[in-house]
Amino acid sequence: EVQLLESGGGLVQPGGSLRLSCAASGFTFSNYAIAWVRQAPGKGLEWVSAICGSGRCTYYADSVKGRFTISRDNSKNSVYVELDRLRVEDTATYYCAKGGGDLPSLFDYWGQGTPVIVSS
Amino acid sequence: AIRMTQSPSSFSASIGDRVTITCRASQRISTYLAWYQQKPGRAPKLLIYAASTLQSGVPSRFSGSGSGTEFTLSISHLQSEDFATYYCQQYYSYPPLTFGGGTKVEIK
Numbered sequence: 001e002v003q004l005l006e007s008g009g010g011l012v013q014p015g016g017s018l019r020l021s022c023a024a025s026g027f028t029f030s031n032y033a034i035a036w037v038r039q040a041p042g043k044g045l046e047w048v049s050a051i052c053g054s055g056r057c058t059y060y061a062d063s064v065k066g067r068f069t070i071s072r073d074n075s076k077n078s079v080y081v082e083l084d085r086l087r088v089e090d091t092a093t094y095y096c097a098k099g100g101g102d103l104p105s106l107f108d109y110w111g112q113g114t115p116v117i118v119s120s
Numbered sequence: 121a122i123r124m125t126q127s128p129s130s131f132s133a134s135i136g137d138r139v140t141i142t143c144r145a146s147q148r149i150s151t152y153l154a155w156y157q158q159k160p161g162r163a164p165k166l167l168i169y170a171a172s173t174l175q176s177g178v179p180s181r182f183s184g185s186g187s188g189t190e191f192t193l194s195i196s197h198l199q200s201e202d203f204a205t206y207y208c209q210q211y212y213s214y215p216p217l218t219f220g221g222g223t224k225v226e227i228k
Contacts, residue, residue, distance in 0.1 A: 106154040110163035
């Protein structure tokens with residue numbers, strides 16, 4: 001059974017940092033891209049970042065480029081995203097999602113999400 | 121970036137109805153389109169990919185069609201568990217991967 005479990009969310013002040021983790025199981029982890037998708041309260045889905053299965057390629061939305069850094073450790077079946085210089089508008093539930101293949105595409109499994117609240 | 125536009129943004133329907141949601145892409149995306157269902161407080165769930173291929177375990181009352189720039193998600197015989205918000209997503213070109221704004225299906 002495929003499972004994705006996010007952790008690391010919380011309350012942080014504007015300008016602060018957080019590190020989100022996504023622990024995966026139930027599939028050959030290094031064969032699949034993993035993405036982060038966020039959802040602000042009462043809003044729609046926004047793709048944030050993705051990393052291919054090997055970890056050699058990373059992608060970012062313009063809204064987070066230069067502030068967020070995605071990485072993965074295939075020996076630990078985990079993906080991480082460092083959130084730096086956080087803004088109020090980064091407040092959202094952050095989901096990690098498994099891609100349909102080695103490169104980012106559709107998302108066939110999702111974690112339950114971890115909330116990030118950026119507020120003073 | 122490819123912009124995805126869903127219509128309507130919300131509507132009401134009755135159990136047993138057939139409903140259709142439209143998703144339009146700002147440029148041609150072949151059939152690189154997925155549909156997701158999201159219920160309040162839950163993560164999205166993949167329903168359809170490649171515009172018309174049903175994800176394993178998804179009831180056959182869900183169907184998708186379209187190619188190029190116009191796509192539809194249909195639900196025949198709406199069930200109580202189908203009241204949710206539906207999103208389309210293109211994966212033809214990235215970054216960025218882009219979602220539609222969502223369509224909320226409510227009980228009439």
